[in-house]
Amino acid sequence: MKIAFLLAQCTPQYLKDSTAIIIKVLKELDVEIELIELNKLPYFNGKKTKEMDKVVEMVHSSKGVIAVTNVPMLSVHGAMQTFFDCATVYDAEKFDKPILAITYSEWLGEVEAAEKILKNWSIIGGTEGYKICLNKGSDFNYISNRLERMAEDFYRLIKQSRPNISSTERQIYHYLKTGEAAHFFASSPENVPLVNKVKEDEVSAAPEIQVKNFVDILKEGSRVEKPKEVVAKPLIDLSTKEQTIKEIASLLKKQVSEEEIDAPKEAFTAISSGIYKKPSVHANAQITVKRLQQIPHYFVAKHDKALQLVLKYTITNSNEQGFIIIRNGDCEYIDDTSLAPTVELMLSDEVLNEILTKKITYQKAFMLGKLKVKGNFAILPKLDQAFTGVK
DSSP, X not given: OEEEEEEESOOSHHHHHXXXXXXXXXXXXXXXEEEEXXXXXXXXXXXXXXXXXXXXXXXXXXXXXEEEEEOSTTSOOHHHHHHHHHHTTSOGGGGOSOEEEEXXXXXXXXHHHHHHHHHHHHHHTOOOEEEEEEETTSOHHHHHHHHHHHHHHHHHHHHHTOOOOOOHHHHHHHHHHHSSOOGGGTTOGGGOTTOOOOOHHHHHHOTTOOOOOHHHHHHHTOOOOOOOOOOOOOSSOOOHHHHHHHHHHXXXXXXXXXXXXXXXXXXXXXXXXXXXXXXXXXXTOOOOOOSGGGGGGGOOTTSOTTOOEEEEEEETTTTEEEEEEEETTEEEEESOOSSOOSEEEEEOHHHHHHXXXXXXXXXXXXXXXXXXXXXXXXXXXHHHHHHTOOO
């Protein structure tokens, strides 16, 4: 895997140190780094250049892009802006990959600059991305841990290969550039937004509905009017007797529903009719969020890739159970597995949160009696390295 770094005046030491941390983490994940100095690009004159051709090809051959820029005067550096200006004359497919925007300011504007990079990237054809906004006043010790985590998150985002979703701004940009409707949906026209599709029989039944496609809207400068809502008339006019029967049936249905809610929580509940029904969930019942599914987000991918573990977790205060599988340098959650667990861990939701937020380690939680372990507890130090980074 290769990741291209777009560098724009990365001279401040704070920005150099931050970039070095991210590069170090990615290299530990066997990622090839391509450093691209944008200050070598000539000013944009509306045409392609040899210098930009090389940059675009390096970006195209990469799986992801990290854009790093200093922020003078509340905006991205001129070299970064020149890159996006030059990118407008190249095909969108060249930039179809995620981006991580890293901005640094000694005054103001790092957040606005990062948002601008993400927006520009989306318009020229790029996929979604993350941002890291740095400021001279930030505590670098805290930032360094955050940078490592963000680098790992960006690595996972690239591996997921998420599909590119075109925005309205990108479609308008493409039309103004080519005079054609956005081709991003050409292979699947049923997904094209801004097109009101009406079946032939519906058109004949409601001729007042006008169908406008995206190009017509841009050419005419008109707004899409919401089609008039057609209220279907009942096919049968219920008589007074039939209405009374319908009201009685509705009341009986409501009464049965209330009895089911108030029924005792058993496997099945018998009612007077002799039919057995599974009791419904009470309206005031609390919905439990599965905590175990969040564990892989805290996995430190740079640990020993030879580590192979099957961990069975049980959250004692919610009876939630699940498995965490660690193999080939990656981590995933599954509800159930036929694999024999390496170790079983029993702990409360509060203790799990303390471990994942680095307030306590697996080893210390075990020694304090907050964590019960079934199996070889000697692997707890490895879990501290894999999920908290503690050695």
